[in-house]
Structures are given as structure tokens and as C-alpha cells.
Amino acid sequence: MSVKKFVVGCFDDEKVLFPAVAKVRKAGYKLQDVYTPFPVHGLDKAMGLRDTSLHTAGFIYGLIGTTTAVTFMSWVFTKDWPVNIGGKPHFALPAWIPITFELTVLCAAVGMVLTFCYICQLAPFIKKHHFHPRATDDLFVMVIECTSKTNENEVKHFLENAGAQEVNVQVVEDGWWIGRYDKEQQLYREPIVA
């Protein structure tokens, strides 16, 4: 985590955003992220992000649930305390299906949500810099990181030409933190209609 300089361009239309993303990548600028108010389909591919493997994690968590349920119930009923229930078999696999299924689902769901929160650094009290308050409302906010070689004015012009409605430069902390770090945090003001 360190303080970095970013050029921020705000777009108000996906139709403009997509070609802009392609141009930025072609020009070789370092695209930090695009913040959108809703999932824009195909944007991840356009930005060159690889597919998420979260669902694989979910599958593994599910398997853990299945194994736990089956091994635990068979241990309890055949080894630890074999109770004679009306002379029925101790190893009663069909009767364990409901609980095995429920535990599979429970483990997969809980595990996936926790993993999701962990890899996205989402938790209560976590704070991050928000590049534009309207990124969760109606703007698509493209953030380009400035490296030592970047000419920020050039990037600003570039974004304006690509169709950005609003362009600015922000020097901010990258990443997340906990507590009262963000003195610059501002409250919302109604956007002024031109």
C-alpha cells in the first residue's frame, strides 16, 4: 500500500466506455481499474482480466461438506455409539442423504462468500479510496495509474478525446485500510445540472 498518482476519467455511457478501454490498452497505459455501478457484461474481457475461479473454490468447499457429513455420521453410528434403532442397519446411508446434502450446500455457500469477501477485501469497517461518489450511481469511472514514465497531461487529453465527461488527477492511497484514515471523505452533493 502506498500513495500513488492516478488519472481518473468518468464516462456516462457503456457505448463510449468500451472503445475507450480498448484504446487505453492499445496505448499501453496502466489501467488500474474501471469502477461501475452495475456489472457491465464483457467489460472484464475487454479489460483483459482472466476469469474468476471462485466457483472452483465453491466446488471444493462443497466436497469438504459432503465428506465431513458422511464420515462424521458413519463414525457416530458405527463406531462411537451404535444405537439400535428398531433393528435398522447402523450404516444407514440413504437416511443420511438429507443432512449430507444440507451440509454440502452450507459449506459451499459459506466458504464461497467468505472467500469472496477475502479476495475482494470486503469486510465491515474496511475503507478504500472511492475515486468518484457517482461510481455507484451512474458513472463508469476509469482509473489509470501514473508510473514514472507517464505524462499525466497526455493521459488527461487522451481520456477527454476518448469521450470522458470528467477528468481529474488524484494522489491517493491504493488498497484498503481500517479506521479514520480518510480525512478527505466528503458527503454527497447533488450533481449540478448544466
Add this chain to the structure above:
Amino acid sequence: MSLTKYESQLREPLVDGKKTYHDVTVDIVHTIEAKPTRLWYIGFWVAVGLLLFGVYSVYREVTYGIGQWNVNRTIGWGWDITNFVWWVGIGHAGTLISAILLLFRQGWRTGVNRAAEAMTIFAVMCAGQFPIFHMGRVWMAFFTMPYPNTRGPLWPNFNSPLMWDVFAISTYFTVSLLFWYSGLLPDLATVRDRAKTKLRKHLYGIASFGWTGSTKHWQRHESLSLVLAGLSTPLVLSVHTIVSFDFATSVIPGWHTTIFPPYFVAGAIFSGFAMVQTLMLVMRKVMGLQDYITLGHIEAMNKVIVLTGSIVGCAYLTELFMAWYSMVPYEQSAFFESRLSGPYGWSYWLMMTCNVISPQLFWFRKLRRNIAFTFIMSIVVNIGMWFERFVIIVTSLYRDYLPSSWSTYYRPTIWEVGFYLGTFGLFFTCFFLFAKYFPVIAVAEIKAILKTSGESYKDEMAPLENESAEKFNKDMHHGDHHNGHDDHDGDVTFVKH
């Protein structure tokens, strides 16, 4: 989870009015930012009053024992288990809307899924109270958990359907809560970023987990939603299946049938959609959400009601047929002497009228799109579904195998009724708080479908509508290639050059 980008003009818009993204945000979020209305306070305090009455009823039951209720030998399951099954059933519609309709790519779910999921969570909370307090010694409830204990360790009986219920209901509650809350994160972030007071910014900041809207996070969020939907779909079917096992695995005439799982699941969805209608019709009016919960949404839900109502009707008739066909005198007695006639015959016919006969009126399009009629029907269906559970439980129990142990007429005490009213209090207290402090419609999801299903954008589809299929396909393909992403959901919006 991608919804198809191109949508025929023949389909009704899902979002009425010429909305922009910002309009969507304002329309849905403004009730959170405004002070609660008088009506809200009245509703909320009535709900809290009911809740307190319920708490007192439960206090009586815990202190003096199950004798405070009129359940007896042989009617061991009276109002409480009836209410339990009724509330769980109501919960099912929320999961159906949020999960099953997501997998089926039904765009209209976005208007109602958030509130329906909230309904699910609150309904399951209410449902859980009944078996817990029915235990009598409620302070022993934790014995159902398989933890290493000093009694042996003595484990619960994993072969028992009542034990399966513990796992099913608790899993269902947890997964529904996770699904609901993970969907809420982006919308809570929207409220946070619009906050005009420090307190609101702080609280919604905590609640939104620091959501930024990063593309990578959205990608994972989509994957998470899709997998949770895939998990919830068999889960919701399993939950009411297991609830029906509570009955079906017993050897009580009238309960011991293999038709119970599908019959219960259909009934659950049926009653759940009725409850969604009751809530949505009031909510859209009071909160001014008519553009998002349109007549089209109401009609779609009424179609589900008529479908599931007919399935339930089929199940009722099948039960009667099987009782006759089985030639088992006990089974026949349970159905033809204890249900269709006898002292509780009125409840059977009330159930039949409310669940099977009256929903058939929804075959008429005029009535499906009539708000007042829908509202009345939604109440009728919920009364009918409550009586379905009452009929199944009480009419199978009040006449035992020996006439000497036949029950006297079962009537609930005021504390039994009070417990039921108390869960209404709990449900509506939660729902009022939800309606005030949470975005009642999934803001981000509405925005995602706005440009395909919004009223103003429908017109833009006109040129595509008239195009030949060959040209349309060619353009789609070309457009995908041009934009450098191989997403074949067809992002027509970006294709038009």
C-alpha cells in the same frame, strides 16, 4: 448471469418511464433518505405491538408448559406446526424468485427479488420459532446440535426427519441470508455514496463492507451469485421436501404418502407467491415503485400462482384417488370420513375453495392484471394454504385408531393464537425496518437490465426488429469481434455502428 442484451419489442418493458441510471438510483433510494412517514410509524408500532403480545404468549408457554395450548393426545401437533409449515412455505417464493428465476434468466425477477428474499429470511425466522418452542423445554433446544458433550457423548439421531429439519431450516436460513446480503452490498454502497449526513455515511459504510464497484469484484460477484443460485435451487426444493418427510415418513393415515414432497414444494411456492403479491402490491403503492414493479410483474407472478395452485389441486385429487384405490380402510377413513366430512369437513372445503377453485380465475388476463382482485386473491390463497396444513395435521390426528382415544374438538387457546400473531409481529417489524433502511429493489440489477428492458430503450430495438435474421447474426458476430470480447450473449447495444 448475463441477461440477453437483445429483447423483442413484443415483450413489455420491465422498467416503465423514461429512466436514466441516476433516476433509478433516486427512485429506489429516496425513501431511505427521507424521514419515515406517518403511515410507516403506524404500521411499525402495530407490528411491534403484535410482537410483544407474541412474546408474552411465548412467556406463558415457557413458564407454564405446553398445557397453555390446547394441543392434546392425540392432536400433538396443532396450530404451532401448522404455522411452522405455513411460514416455511411462504419463504420459498423468495428463493424461487432469486435463484430459480435467475437460472431461467427471467428478467422480471429483478424488480421483486430483493424484497422477496427479505420476505424469505423473515418468514424462516418466524417458522423456526414454532418447532423450537414446541419442544416444551426450550432451554434444551441446543441438544439438537451435534457437539461433543458430557452425556456420552450422546449424538442426535441423524436418521430422524425431525433432525433433518434442524439442518435443512438452519442451512436454508444461512444460505438465504448470505445470498441476500451479498446482493445488497453494491446497493448499500450506493446509499453510502449518496449520504448527506456523517452518521448515515458511517453506518452504510460499515454495512457495505467498503464496496467500490471494481470490475474484478463485479466479475466475482456475478460468479458468486450464479453459484449461490445454483446451490439455492436444490436447497429450496430439499427444504420443503424434508418438511414433508416429517409427515410422510410416519405411518399415520393421511400422512404416509409418497406424493408429499412435490405436493409440499408446489404448495410452498403457491403460498409464497401469494405473500409476495400481498407485500408488493402495498409496497409499490406506498413507496411509489409502480415503474419497477409493473403490471407485467404482477401478471407474471399470478401465472405462477395459477400454475402451482393447479399442481396443488392435482395433488389433492390424487390423494383422494389413492386413498380409494389403496383399499386400506384406515386411509379411506382418514380421507372420506375425517376430512371430506366429519367435524372438520368445513376446513377441507375451505382449503379446496381457496387453493384450487378460486385461483383458476387467474386464467383470465383481465383478472391477472387487476390489482384489487390480485390483492384479494393473495389473501385468499394464504388463508387456504394455512388451512391446507391445518387439514393435514389436525384431521389426520383427531381420530386415532381406537375410537376410545378420539379427540374432543380441538380449539386453540388465546396463547396459541397469540404466538401466531406474534410471528406476524416479528415478520412485519422486520419488514418495516427493511423497507425503511434497505434498498427494497436491487438497484444495480435494475440498471443492468435498463438498456434492454427499460421503456425508453425498447424503441431503439425497432431497427433491429426489422432486420433480416442473416444481417442481424452477421452484425452480432462482427460486433463481438470488433469489440475484442468473445462474450456471445450478444451485446447489441455496443454493436450498432
